[in-house]
Amino acid sequence: MALARSIYLDHSATTPTDPRVVEVMLPYFTQHFGNPVSVHQFGRQAESAIETARERIGQVLNCLPSEVIFTSGASESNNLALRGSMRAGDQRPVLTTRVEHHAVSRTAAEIGEVEWLPVDSWGRASVEDVERTPSARLVSLMYANNEVGTIHDLAGFAEAAHEIGAYFHTDAVQAGGQLPLDVNALGVDMLSLSAHKFYGPKGVGLLYARKGVELHAIQTGGSHERGLRAGTHNTPLIVGMALALELATTEYEFRVKQLAARRDELIDGVLSRIPDVRLTGHPTERLPSHASFVIDGAESNTLLMHLDLLGVAASSGSACKTGNPEPSDVLLAMGYTPTEALTGLRLTVGLSTTQADIEYAVDALVRTVEKVRKVRDRMVIA
Ligand SMILES: Cc1ncc(COP(=O)(O)O)c(C=O)c1O
Structure with missing residues (x-):
């Protein structure tokens, strides 16, 4: 399909x-x-x-x-x-x-x-x-x-x-x-x-x-x-x-301006529409292309699979070895707990990324996080 x-x-x-x-x-x-x-x-x-x-x-x-x-x-x-x-x-x-x-x-x-x-x-x-x-x-x-x-x-x-x-x-x-x-x-x-x-x-x-x-x-x-x-x-x-x-x-100035505009749309969209999400890394002193988050209750490797099914390619910092992910070393060194460090999601924009791409990706992430959290809640209750 x-x-x-x-x-x-x-x-x-x-x-x-x-x-x-x-x-x-x-x-x-x-x-x-x-x-x-x-x-x-x-x-x-x-x-x-x-x-x-x-x-x-x-x-x-x-x-x-x-x-x-x-x-x-x-x-x-x-x-x-x-x-x-x-x-x-x-x-x-x-x-x-x-x-x-x-x-x-x-x-x-x-x-x-x-x-x-x-x-x-x-x-x-x-x-x-x-x-x-x-x-x-x-x-x-x-x-x-x-x-x-x-x-x-x-x-x-x-x-x-x-x-x-x-x-x-x-x-x-x-x-x-x-x-x-x-x-x-x-x-x-x-x-x-x-x-x-x-x-x-x-x-x-x-x-x-x-x-x-x-x-x-x-x-x-x-x-x-x-x-x-x-x-x-x-x-x-x-x-x-x-x-x-x-x-x-x-093309430096043009590129950086364009990347930063898409990145900011992405960060604003994610932080405003998904509860219990934090931006990781520095809020301003960060790469123009780079958005990264920890998302409470949504392990990133699960999110990646769901996002991929919706056509969105992203990545995480936790190495997934035979279905048993290990928390990101980077997030652990920054003081996140092992549970939080399993939820690090990275979304990085490029020169061909459009505003419509960002809107679609944010929608896809909103739906995916809701779905993953629902499964988690059911498992906790059971
Ligand atoms: C910060 C950093 N250093 C080194 C590398 C390694 O680069 P390469 O795989 O091209 O050797 C990467 C690749 O992702 C990277 O992000």
């Missing part, structure tokens, strides 16, 4: 690739397919495309082209930043939070030398806690949270990290295309991005690493990317990422 509507409100998970980006990538699959390390003309063509992409990205990030390391995405970039800078091994810990994406938090936990910074009820760490730490090799703090949308004002944290002799890394994945990315203004030493979060292709990303940052390769082999990341470059994806980042920059 075809669904009446199909509304994608999961842009924090991934975005569709911009057709302009697809178009610019195509010749690099079939015509300019050479291996960029080959010395012949086919190789040189591909190498030139990669170096042009690096320069264009350098302009957007306000850094040297040589400070851009191409990777397969932000999971790899985060691993390179953490493992690659901690491998120098002087016993000083990495300082991070439990609200980071697992590509940071699980990596830090596995490294072992880790200290966890507390976060407040919006998911924000405090500069004072960084300043109070006697020493660290690396401070890693996300620019914007993927689950609750809260933004960190990075410059103060970068300064505090430098004061305690640490490098400062940020996972800027959710900020890509939605927040300023000038690495000098942000004061960061390293920054991770994934192209598919800003209308670029999946499977490609980058790590910006300031000149002079001591990094060790975590993937060895050929001497690609100044010996920091072995493996044949994915030329089409790199070319596509550069254009996607440029478009996100040139």
